[in-house]
Amino acid sequence: MRRELTEIVDLSRFRNLKYLWLHHNKLHGIAFLTRNYCLTELYLNNNAIFDIEGLHNLPSLHVLLLHHNELTNTEAMVKELKGMQNLKTLTLYQNPLSQYNLYRLTIIYHLPGVELLDWKQVTEKERRSKITIFDHKKAHIIQSIAFGGKVDVSWNPKSTILQKRVSKLPSDFAFGDNVDKTVFDDPEDAVFVRSMKRSLMAITSMNWDTVPTREEEYGEMKKMDSAKMMILSLR
Numbered sequence: 001m002r003r004e005l006t007e008i009v010d011l012s013r014f015r016n017l018k019y020l021w022l023h024h025n026k027l028h029g030i031a032f033l034t035r036n037y038c039l040t041e042l043y044l045n046n047n048a049i050f051d052i053e054g055l056h057n058l059p060s061l062h063v064l065l066l067h068h069n070e071l072t073n074t075e076a077m078v079k080e081l082k083g084m085q086n087l088k089t090l091t092l093y094q095n096p097l098s099q100y101n102l103y104r105l106t107i108i109y110h111l112p113g114v115e116l117l118d119w120k121q122v123t124e125k126e127r128r129s130k131i132t133i134f135d136h137k138k139a140h141i142i143q144s145i146a147f148g149g150k151v152d153v154s155w156n157p158k159s160t161i162l163q164k165r166v167s168k169l170p171s172d173f174a175f176g177d178n179v180d181k182t183v184f185d186d187p188e189d190a191v192f193v194r195s196m197k198r199s200l201m202a203i204t205s206m207n208w209d210t211v212p213t214r215e216e217e218y219g220e221m222k223k224m225d226s227a228k229m230m231i232l233s234l235r
Helices: 074-081 103-110 124-134 136-146 187-196 214-219
Strands: 019-021 041-043 063-065 089-091 163-165 182-184 201-207 228-234
Touching (some): 074 103, 103 124
Parallel strands (some): 019 041, 063 089
Antiparallel strands (some): 163 182
16 A cells, blocks of 8 residues: 555554555554454565564564565564564565675574565575574584584583473373483484484404514514404493
């Protein structure tokens, strides 16, 4: 709608409102949206919005268009949108914040539920890249597991991994008695925690000083003991 609106009356009384088109106006904020919990699609593109405080009060949002506005604070944007698990489509291009380096990966990292960002599908490559760039320790551990490397166990996974205990498991969901019964929301987190479990590792090495040379073996220059193997066990 193109009506050059600069202000909107409080819409909290419209609690069953699901779709709202306010694009191409001159709005500066969204204070008029407070209790519109059923709102699923919000079109605010082509305004002069610089403050989106209050968006977190719209948990049902599925589509949010904010392109062509005056948003500059990426941190504030992420703070408002981070808890929106239903948000799938988001546009932020033609805002000052979209000019920052790594803008797209930053949004993908903090809003993993978004599938379409600035009309471009979020790819698996971008999801992997955001781990590499923003979560260095987790990326290092995943790569170490993949290549059989040593994992640094000094990092405490409990501070960053979302996990939940299951009070009662289905009857057909059997575990061994010695297996951790933690269910993870993210398979990568399950891999990480598994890597933190210390297991026994044996390293076998040959003591080459005890291996006779060809001359010693066939010339019987001196009696040699049998070659010795050295086994080092680490936990």
